[in-house]
Amino acid sequence: MGLVFVLRGVAVIFPLPFLLKQFRYCRANVLSHCYFLHQEVMKMACSDITVNYVYGCFLTVSMVGLDSLFIFLSYVMILKTVLKVASRTECLRALNTCVSHLCAVLLFYTPEIGLAVIHRFEEGSPPFLKVLLGYISLFVPPLMNPIVYSVKSKQLRVRIIRVFVK
Structure with a gap:
């Protein structure tokens, strides 16, 4: 499974430098992110x-769509199995556990989708928003x-609640 994800990542990213190499660049060559972002370079x-x-x-669209579909299908299978076999406590x-996984997935995808949308339709957005979302999605x-x-x-959980309640 890990090899499939590595191959998928390589297959998706591999064409990008070749697509960018064919261009002539005449605008300012200052990037707003500390890492390569295809939308910004193009x-x-x-x-x-x-x-x-x-x-x-x-x-x-395809990566977020495919990932969302696979995540949804895996949760359907997990919940179907758990609800059939386990007791109420289990x-x-x-x-x-599923809620924790979904929160982690949302933490990963929300800034990525926001960054992609901002770079596609950036006419009215302030420049610092791209930088902020870039660092949020990275860290x-x-x-x-x-x-x-x-x-x-x-x-x-009890200690965290105690810190905020005081």
């Missing part, structure tokens, strides 16, 4: 970027992932 080109624009939109425990998911999964721990 907007520096003076040539027609229609193919890159369509490919980028296709990738965003069902609640499984649902608690927040890995930082929040342990927190999302550890909040299930009763001792930690």
Whole structure:
């Protein structure tokens, strides 16, 4: 399964440098992110970027769409199995784990989708919003992932509530 995901990532990203190499660049060469973002580099080109624009939109929609479909199908299968086999306590425990997984997935996809939308339709958006969303999508998911999964721990949940209630 891991090999499939690695191959998918390579197959999706591999054509991007070749698509960008064919352009002539005449605009400012300052990027607003600390990492390579296809949408930003392609907007520096003076040539027609229609193919890159369509490919980028296709990738965003298909990747998020396929991932969402597979996540949905896996949760349907998990819930179907758990509800058939387990007791009420085990069902609640499984649902608690599913909620943590869904929160982690939302933490990953929400900034990514927001960044893709801002770069596609950026006419009225302030420049700092792209930078902020870029850093959020880069740093927040890995930082929040342990927190999302550890909040299930009763001792930690009680301590967090105690800190905010005081």
